[in-house]
Amino acid sequence: MxxxxxxxxxxxxxxxxxxxxxxxxxxxxxxxxxxxxxxxxxxxxxxxxxxxxxxxxxxxxxxxxxxxxxxxxxxxxxxxxxxxxxxxxxxxxxxxxxxxxxxxxxxxxxxxxxxxxxxxxxxxxxxxxREQAFRQKIQLNVLRPLYWDKALSDLVTGRKAYAELASAMEEELGLPSGTAVCRMAIVSLQSAGGRLLRKLHDDVQLTAFAVANICNEILSRDRSGFAFRYWHDGADVALLLWSREPALGLLEEINRSMEAAYRMGLEIGLSAEQPFPDGIRLAFHQAGLALDERNLLGAPAGVQEFREAALPTENAAETEALQPLAERFGLALLTGDPERVGRALAEFCERLTGLPLLTGSVFSRWQEKIMDEIRRWLREWAGDGDARELKLPGYSDEAGNFSLVLWQRRLMELLTELCAEFRLSRTSDSRIVLEIRDYLDRNFERELTLQHIAERFYLSRENVSRKFKQVTGENLSDYLTRLRIDKAKSLIRHTDIRLSQVAERVGYEDEKYFSRVFKKATGLTPREYRKLGGTDGTE
Incomplete structure (x- = not known):
């Protein structure tokens, strides 16, 4: 116009x-x-x-x-x-x-x-x-953060010399001329058991971008540092801090902003003070160690400062005693008895709780050993053709703090399900029932009737119902409803799609009927469940 x-x-x-x-x-x-x-x-x-x-x-x-x-x-x-x-x-x-x-x-x-x-x-x-300049400015604003992500990542690894970036860092990032010391911090996107990642649909790039933006809102206020997405292995988001303002205070303020925006804090490792620019690489290494060596048993999620005295953190005599407990857990798995498995797991967790120091790196190693025992057991009775991927259970509570009790409970839920499957594979009618259950697991979003299942597996309707109940101890219809409601809860908790779409995706064409079934199972309507953030009295 x-x-x-x-x-x-x-x-x-x-x-x-x-x-x-x-x-x-x-x-x-x-x-x-x-x-x-x-x-x-x-x-x-x-x-x-x-x-x-x-x-x-x-x-x-x-x-x-x-x-x-x-x-x-x-x-x-x-x-x-x-x-x-x-x-x-x-x-x-x-x-x-x-x-x-x-x-x-x-x-x-x-x-x-x-x-x-x-x-x-x-x-x-x-x-x-003017329009061309405006378009160029928009393009520059989009590409500039990517440039600094790459440039600072390369500076940390030594792939780029500070002399190449000095004038640009002073002009664009506010680095004071003559800066002599720095500290580095590393933010873990797996904080709070990866809840932030799940909230942002497991998009690592988007999550890192969101975290870096919140960090830079605070750091840019006094030009006290710069946060960037780290392009190489070893970190998700890194912060280069050069201000004389206490770094710990800045990071704690960042965590308060994260709690206000996403209702969770982050785990952050902070290095000791190092000479700038020559000490950047060492500072990055120390920040990573501080994050890995945080005592999970004593400290809530937050900022962990690097301390030389804290290394090495693993007490060999204490952790060596865990090895026979891990082996005993593996033997219990061979029986397929959930009670024996539960006792062995409880004994292992009790010993972990008694350690004077349990760092993230130590716990990750033991957690992986436990999962190795489970995978080996699966290979023995299910064969190498079993291609399922077992994910490590989360160990953070809603506040983002380490909870061994929660980890034990989640792992036991997985093991109970696997033990039931183990028993199924060893009974006379179990194979057909296992195939029926797998079919339900893969096709729950479709309209599934007892007649349809009977025809597919060449059984009478009465035989399907009777065998499923005998082998699993649960009615087929109850199993299918529970499966669908569990999937619906996950969709409501982790996505923003409309409730009518949720109903369709779990096999209910009528949203009102879905709402009645959901409320009967959880005590809440789907809308109430979403409003409460995805929690109900059954969890």
Whole structure:
């Protein structure tokens, strides 16, 4: 939309300008008139004209004052002066404030049309330049953070020399010239058992971007450092801190912002102070160690500072005693008896709880050993063809703190399910029932009737019901309902899709019926469950 304003206290002059210019040729959609400068100012603010034709001698506000005002309040607007005076006092404002033409009355149609053409050509040229500059600025704003992610990641690893980045870091990141010391921090995206990742649909890049943005909102306030997504192995988000302001306070403030935005804090490792720039690599290493060596049994999620005295953290005598317990757990698995497995796991966890120090790195190693025992057991009775992927259970509570009790409970839930499957594989009717159950697990979103299942597995409806109940101890319909409700709870908890879509994805065409079934199973309607953040009395 292109607008034009004609300002003159003589109506016939305004009409002549209207008549002489082929407005359609320039895409003009609005032509406005004013009889003095004051009216013109109001119309300019309302309609933002591309070109203003103005007289110089007018009542209330004259042309010179209008040109000066336009220069400040509508700097992109082009002006054409149409005046009956050639006195320099009238010509000067047009020159000073960027008028494109000064026409003397009486004007000819040719003069007005040519002046309009020049004004519109200049307007369009500058408009295109502004738009191109704007597009370049947007592209730069998108690419610049990626540049710093890569550049600072390479600086940490030594792939890029500080001398190559020094001037840009001072100009763009606010690094003070002559900075002599620094600290580094590493933020774990697996904090709170990976809850933040799940909340952002397991998108690592998006999660890292969100965390880095929150960090930089605080760090940019006093230009005390810069957070970036780390491009190599060893970290998710790293912070380079150079301010003399206490680093611990800055990181604690970042965690408070995370809690306000996402209702969870983060686990952050902080290095000791190191010389800048030569000590950056060591600082990064120390930040990683601080994160790995946090005592899970004593400290809540938060900032862990690197301390030389804390290394080495693993007490060999204490942790060596865990090895026979892990082996005993493996033997219990071979029986397929959930009670024996539960006792062995409880004994192992009790010994872990009794350790004076349990770091994240130590716990991860023992957790992996437990999972290795489970995988070996699965291979023995299910064969190498079993391609299932077993995920390590989370060990953080809702506040993001380490909870061995919660980890034990989640692992036992997995083992109970596997033991039941183990027993199924060793009974006479179990194989067909196991196939039926696997079929339900893969097709729960479809309309599944007892008749459909009976026909698929070449059994009578009565046989399907009886065998399923005998082998699993549960009615087939109850199993299918529980499976669907569990899947629905996961969708409600981890996605924002509409409840009608949730119902469809778990096999219910009627949303109202789905809501009744869901409430019977959980005590809450799907809407209430989502409002409470995905918790109910059954969990």
């Amino acid at each position: 292109t607008n034009v304003l004609i300002v003159d206290d003589e109506k016939h002059v305004r009409e002549a300008i209207r008549y002489f210019v082929p407005w359609d040729q320039y895409g003009v959609t609005g032509i406005y008139e004013a009889s003095n400068g004051r009216e013109a100012m109001e119309l300019v603010q309302q309609h933002r004209p591309a070109v203003v034709f103005t007289d110089m001698r007018m009542p209330l506000v004259d042309g010179a004052s209008l040109l000066e005002w336009l220069h400040s309040h509508a700097p992109y607007t082009k002006t054409v002066v149409v005046s009956g005076y050639q006195d320099f006092d009238y010509v000067k404002p047009a020159i000073v404030y960027g008028g494109t033409d000064y026409l003397l009355k009486p004007v000819s149609g040719k003069q007005v049309a040519e002046a309009a053409e020049r004004a519109f050509e200049l307007w369009n040229k500058e408009k295109n330049e």
